[in-house]
Amino acid sequence: MASWLACQASAYRLLMTIPPRLRRVLVRLRRDLLFIGAGAPLHGIPPLLSIWACLHVGDILGPATDWGTLGLPIPLTLLVLSAYGLTEAQRWRFRSLCGVDLPRLRLREGKRQWGYNCLIGPLFGLLELAVLAVLVTALAAATSLVWIFAVDWHWRVEHRGYATPLGYATVAGLLVLAAVPALAGGLVRLENIVGRAVLCVSRSEELERRVEDLTESRAGAVDAADAERRRIERDLHDGAQQRLVALALNLGLAKATLKDLPPEARQVIEEAHREAKESIEELNSLVRGLHPAVLDELGLDAALSGLAVRAPLPVRLWTELPDRAAPAVEAVAYFVVSEALNNVAKHAEATRAEVTVTRLGEILRVVVADDGVGGADPARGSGLKGLAQRVRSVDGAFRMSSPVGGPTTMTVELPCTT
Amino acid sequence: MHDLTPAVRRAVIAEDSVLLRVGLVKVLETAGFEVAAEVGDAQALLTAVAEHRPDLAVVDVRMPPGFTDEGVRAALEIRERWPDTAVLMLSQYVEERYAAHLLASNTSGIGYLLKQRVADVEEFIEALRRVADGGTALDPQVVAQLLVRRRSDPLERLTEREREVLALMAEGRSNAGIAGALVVSESAVAKHINNILAKLDLPRADADHRRVLAVLRFLGV
Incomplete structure (x- = not known):
């Protein structure tokens, strides 16, 4: 390991001694050659399979060979299937050796994959082989004056004038070598252009696909957040809430039964009792803001009356919900009413509010109106902003009318397809 | 008792x-x-x-x-x-x-x-x-949640005090219980209750639980 690292370090130092321009050319050439070298065998697979199949065409007509009657079906099946595997291999080649990320093609786009791997691919395979052959030949020619000394000396004695043609060969080899980077670069560019054209989907198709992906992943994120809120609610209910009620109950019992306590002790118990009851209230309101159990168990309709009652101003509630909506939509509708009533209580200076929740076809409409001072601006208050964001998370629409002087009406429409 | x-x-x-x-x-x-x-x-x-x-x-x-x-x-x-x-x-x-x-x-x-x-x-x-x-x-x-659901509202005709009495009635309390909770005399409570029953067109009922039933029917249970 250490020696390998040392080796790499010395190679790096050696590379650093080369002038920067030449260094860039060499680094690029190395990358292009790797790309071409990896391409040749990949592109070669379909033609080789075809040749294998051709060799066995006779099996159908004549007597079976060693392969039996499977001589033809096997390579043909492999040929058809290889298109899919090869596309993945090509994506890997483009990504890791060329830095180009081709989008994943769907299975039904088999025609493109087949066309690329079985028709265009072999042509590229030939070009790649040609470039590699030119490289090897040029290298051989350019270094001919060196390796000729490895040849048996009898040959050199017999061919006395060999130095002159080898000199020409060296010059020609060096010239061709100088052209190899351009040649390899050109081929890589050509492969890139063709690869993008054939293996990439069109822009609109790609966007469509992205929208589908995003919609799906966003719905997943929204559901995950809901599930998390539900889990926290269940944990609080099973744990802290029960304990606090039991604690308050015991303190209440102490208060009710221990009549002959000194006044100081009595005061302490009373204070603890009050604190415990307040903690229960606080925890309850926390759970209500998160995701109350009643929402899951009985639905939006039932959960809303609890909200309306707890608002610090008179609230009228009107619901018309024939069916339950999807849990994510119910959770957003509940949150909307909760936040809106919070906002009304905090800022509107209203004397009353009205909450109307109706389901018409595929739209769940939530309207919260108050007779307060108006002037609410969704761009300013973080509560309203969070509300609008949560509405958007399920593709809902959020409208607000709040002229200075009031009244304020907030309308939220949530699509529910289920 | x-x-x-x-x-x-x-x-x-x-x-x-x-x-x-x-x-x-x-x-x-x-x-x-x-x-x-x-x-x-x-x-x-x-x-x-x-x-x-x-x-x-x-x-x-x-x-x-x-x-x-x-x-x-x-x-x-x-x-x-x-x-x-x-x-x-x-x-x-x-x-x-x-x-x-x-x-x-x-x-x-x-x-x-x-x-x-x-x-x-x-x-x-x-x-x-x-x-x-x-x-x-x-x-x-x-009781509060039932009140929230009412739309057209004969309850508007009640005074603030009468509403409090109505809520306590609906909880099932007796006249004495209501009087204790509001710190008023029992006769004052009886007067309020008579007013409420009259304003809401509810039948008069003596037993506490029948009175509760009347109030709840009115609230839409």
Whole structure:
């Protein structure tokens, strides 16, 4: 390991001694050659399979060979299937050796994959082989004056004038070598252009696909957040809430039964009792803001009356919900009413509010109106902003009318397809 | 006022949280009940009621295995099969429709309170006794939630004070109880109640629980 690292370090130092321009050319050439070298065998697979199949065409007509009657079906099946595997291999080649990320093609786009791997691919395979052959030949020619000394000396004695043609060969080899980077670069560019054209989907198709992906992943994120809120609610209910009620109950019992306590002790118990009851209230309101159990168990309709009652101003509630909506939509509708009533209580200076929740076809409409001072601006208050964001998370629409002087009406429409 | 009742009344408790169950046993014993059985789910509750025939069953709404409304369903069954057993429901949250189900046939000997009310031991004991005696104990929250649902509103005709009295009436309190809660005389309460019944076109009724029934019918239960 250490020696390998040392080796790499010395190679790096050696590379650093080369002038920067030449260094860039060499680094690029190395990358292009790797790309071409990896391409040749990949592109070669379909033609080789075809040749294998051709060799066995006779099996159908004549007597079976060693392969039996499977001589033809096997390579043909492999040929058809290889298109899919090869596309993945090509994506890997483009990504890791060329830095180009081709989008994943769907299975039904088999025609493109087949066309690329079985028709265009072999042509590229030939070009790649040609470039590699030119490289090897040029290298051989350019270094001919060196390796000729490895040849048996009898040959050199017999061919006395060999130095002159080898000199020409060296010059020609060096010239061709100088052209190899351009040649390899050109081929890589050509492969890139063709690869993008054939293996990439069109822009609109790609966007469509992205929208589908995003919609799906966003719905997943929204559901995950809901599930998390539900889990926290269940944990609080099973744990802290029960304990606090039991604690308050015991303190209440102490208060009710221990009549002959000194006044100081009595005061302490009373204070603890009050604190415990307040903690229960606080925890309850926390759970209500998160995701109350009643929402899951009985639905939006039932959960809303609890909200309306707890608002610090008179609230009228009107619901018309024939069916339950999807849990994510119910959770957003509940949150909307909760936040809106919070906002009304905090800022509107209203004397009353009205909450109307109706389901018409595929739209769940939530309207919260108050007779307060108006002037609410969704761009300013973080509560309203969070509300609008949560509405958007399920593709809902959020409208607000709040002229200075009031009244304020907030309308939220949530699509529910289920 | 009920301390003169000769026989010790017996109760059954159904509550899945052990901590709370222990607390409830203590409260019931303090209130003078004999706890015949304490169980943790609805099925065990029905078995215990069948076996002990208690005067009162204190039932948590949310119990295993489903943790939804097992308690309510068990309570409905108890009321149908053993009408003499009074039922007091305890719930994490108030759902007015549960109350509606429970009160649908019969308003005597029924209670529906938020679980956290048990912390106010004295009031809770009063509610326990009221229910065991065939009265009604509805959580103020139930009444408030019913009021929220009213749209066109004869309630607007009531004064602020009359509304308070109406809410206390709906909870199942007697005239004396209302007078105590509002710190006014019983005759003042009686006057308010007469005004309310007249304004809402409700029939006059003497027994507390019939009065509760009238109010609840008016509220749409």
